[in-house]
Amino acid sequence: MKKNFFCSEELTMKKNGKIEDEFSLIAQMSGGFSSYQKGVLVPNGDDAAIYKPQNGKAQIVCVDTMVEDIHFKRETMEPFHIGYKSVAVNISDIAAMGGEPLYFLVSLVVSPDWTSDELMEMYQGMKSLADHLSIDLLGGDTVSTKKNLVVSVTAIGQVDEKVRLLRSNAQPGDILFVTGELGDAAAGLDYLLNHKKDQVEHEFATLVRAHQLPTPHVQQGGILAEFAITDQIALNDVSDGLASEAHEIATSSEVKIVIDKDKLPLSLALISYAKECKKDPYHWVFNGGEDFVLIGTLPKHLVSSVREKFEQEGLSLYEIGWIEEGKGEVILLEDGKRLPLHKQGYNHFG
């Protein structure tokens, strides 16, 4: 059936002349992606693509979908960002399994209010991350809808077949860690919803970037995968806020997670922006979401070697709490008091 990235007999021709030549658009899009992976036997362009997996490697697959006005608003995301982020959120899931990303496939459902220039920008956003990660586009489908663009990405990666970085792996005695600062993406969204997006203050640019162009923690996942060949490590990516992700690990592992509020890594930009707009930065930390850093647990005897490996690579590892016996609870330690931290996912624009 498929012929090309953004193969689409069905993409509605724009009567307002915005998208005049579908085939020229498809050709521009499909021509732009590079080939990095040597395992590709039949590239994107026939009914399906074919690749040869590496010996001893298991395949990791996941799909994630972004819908206009549900998961993103055009007032805070340029088309480039939407394309980039649609791939990034899936790669983040590969990273959370310790995987090396290899391939991705795109389903793009376009509504009539998008121009061909905007679609090209979106594709440039996908391409920029694909180039950065050396991953190949293996399939695409572009169709039309009446309202609200939908972009759905399937990512494929590989990992040593002995690695299981499951959220059910946490054990009492483990430490709890995150691989980056929390809350920046949600604060960046807040900033853009309350300020002009073409005049972002230098001080808050990192927050806006965290919202628009999140970096999946592939390298961090890869290091943890090496240790996971022999040891039990839990891992999640922080897509729905710290509280929600901690609850997922606590529930799956049937343990109690204690988070020490004083140890949570908050960026200077986040603290500064929270002060300026008189908001509680911890709201973004706990319930914000879309940080796409990794959260996980480590047996104590591993901590110094994992930390050393992270430091060698110039990466951050923040110890933010520990695991106790329990039944799927998350506790926040604040001023010496233990309070239950309730699960409250990121609400998007719902």
Next chain:
Amino acid sequence: MKKNFFCSEELTMKKNGKIEDEFSLIAQMSGGFSSYQKGVLVPNGDDAAIYKPQNGKAQIVCVDTMVEDIHFKRETMEPFHIGYKSVAVNISDIAAMGGEPLYFLVSLVVSPDWTSDELMEMYQGMKSLADHLSIDLLGGDTVSTKKNLVVSVTAIGQVDEKVRLLRSNAQPGDILFVTGELGDAAAGLDYLLNHKKDQVEHEFATLVRAHQLPTPHVQQGGILAEFAITDQIALNDVSDGLASEAHEIATSSEVKIVIDKDKLPLSLALISYAKECKKDPYHWVFNGGEDFVLIGTLPKHLVSSVREKFEQEGLSLYEIGWIEEGKGEVILLEDGKRLPLHKQGYNHFG
């Protein structure tokens, strides 16, 4: 990020009480799929799924998307059919590469006019084909949109790494074949658009079934793959009508395809329905689409052995033309005359 088939913090709660309990819906959906594939190391339910590929097998991947009111209308497709067909059209692409289907992932974008019962029926449709083919659901994402349901499926299969059933493989001297009757699906759609769908006449039930519950030709693709280890065979699935698919092969292979109109396999139901409604059945054959049979070319020396293998399995193989030297043309031989057959894809409801 993902937790479950139809994991979805984002699925909008229905205020009219139609979908009252999102988590109960998710649990019902995710609990229903069976596990057939022994290669699954981490099933659907963590950030991503992990599977171990078989030695010597290449992996086939493709994605395809169906949008309400663009690719299907609820007046001709029950939710069960939509679910079934969303998987079938992707498996058809795996079949067109000669592959054995193994896994699929689903992205479902739900608009507020769908009830939880209808979503459950849709999932039952997916499950019925998954059970029939012994394939495992490896990932899912359910999110909301404002209008028009979108279902996007990624299929994964495997094939001997030496097999290349490419549309660019046709060579002058080859014969042209299809693996099933043509035009039924489009005639079935026509029937449903012009008749009451709950009172389908027995005589035309096969047409309606071809539209609603197409059978991907996996077994046929598998037989052709065995011959393709040593020989050059072109293959496509007929998703956009015979004319369009023949043009794809002719263009990719840089050959001339001659189709003998007298040899085209038309079902009795199609001929009978065309007569009843005074329409030209060949319109559906050439431009109808969605038959999901396979079209391909075979070197002459293979024809009798391929035919024998098909007959042993009770499968059909129709020789409908041949390949000549040329430059991407398709010719229709009718009453001894040669006429150019123009490419005209299936227009859906555009």
